[in-house]
Amino acid sequence: MADQQHTDTVKKRNKRVMLSCAAVVGGMIGLSYASVPLYELFCQVTGFGxxxxxxxxxxxxxxxxxxxxxxxxxxxxxxxxxxxxxxxxxxxxxxxxxxxxxxxxxxxxxxxxxxxxxxxxxxxxxxxxxxxxxxxxxxxxxxxxxxxxxxxxxxxxxxxxxxxxxxxxxxxxxxxxxxxxxxxxxxxxxxxxxxx
The missing domain is CATH 2.60.370.10 (Ctag/Cox11)
Incomplete structure (x- = not known):
């Protein structure tokens, strides 16, 4: 019984870690696509560069x-x-x-x-x-x-x-x-x- 609870707890933690990693990777991909237009907007607003x-x-x-x-x-x-x-x-x-x-x-x-x-x-x-x-x-x-x-x-x-x-x-x-x-x-x- 204790082994089953431990296994379930480990599976839940692994699932959370996997979802967190997937969210981070997805966010990084989204930012890479948005980085050029966001940088151009930043430069136009501030005169940077x-x-x-x-x-x-x-x-x-x-x-x-x-x-x-x-x-x-x-x-x-x-x-x-x-x-x-x-x-x-x-x-x-x-x-x-x-x-x-x-x-x-x-x-x-x-x-x-x-x-x-x-x-x-x-x-x-x-x-x-x-x-x-x-x-x-x-x-x-x-x-x-x-x-x-x-x-x-x-x-x-x-x-x-x-x-x-x-x-x-x-x-x-x-x-x-x-x-x-x-x-x-x-x-x-x-x-x-x-x-x-």
Missing amino acids: GTPQVGKDTGVEVSEKTIKVRFNADVNSGLPWQFKPEQREITVRLGEDNLAYYMAENMSVKPITGQAVYNVTPLKAGQYFSKIACFCFDEQTLQPGERVDMPVSFYVDPAIAEDINTQDVKTITLSYTFFKSEASFEAVGRNEDQGG
């Missing part, structure tokens, strides 16, 4: 103080596009809406969809750089040989001049890198399946 803020309207006074904004463009090796800024550098007043342009051209013989990722350097300036409208918010599909201008509307928050950690920042670099999007990979797979 040089991620610019996304603004709707400046709502701030335009300052007489200015800062230089440089523009950089890169293309991942898997995307046969030419991509470059139309201007290398502009001087902007803090709080003022600004518009800059990048140019992208599909150098291949097939339609290709790309998407840009971006950051701001120095990283500590990211929370003060606010994009109002940007081509990076959506996937961009270019036809063979198509060339397009891609605008980005932004402002630099005047608070950057008041923050003791960013008072030394005189130049901000906005950098984009274009990658081939999943839509292009899926389209290529469909064409190959259909013999195209």
Whole structure:
């Protein structure tokens, strides 16, 4: 009788341990899928890692103080596009809406969809750089040989001049890198399946 109770107790403990382990593994898998979107959300909210803020309207006074904004463009090796800024550098007043342009051209013989990722350097300036409208918010599909201008509307928050950690920042670099999007990979797979 005592042996039976001991066996039942051990089985219950083993079952609890097994369920706990399964819950931990399930939670870890769930977190791994959620980690990228959660990290992106964290960066967008805090400006961490040089991620610019996304603004709707400046709502701030335009300052007489200015800062230089440089523009950089890169293309991942898997995307046969030419991509470059139309201007290398502009001087902007803090709080003022600004518009800059990048140019992208599909150098291949097939339609290709790309998407840009971006950051701001120095990283500590990211929370003060606010994009109002940007081509990076959506996937961009270019036809063979198509060339397009891609605008980005932004402002630099005047608070950057008041923050003791960013008072030394005189130049901000906005950098984009274009990658081939999943839509292009899926389209290529469909064409190959259909013999195209």
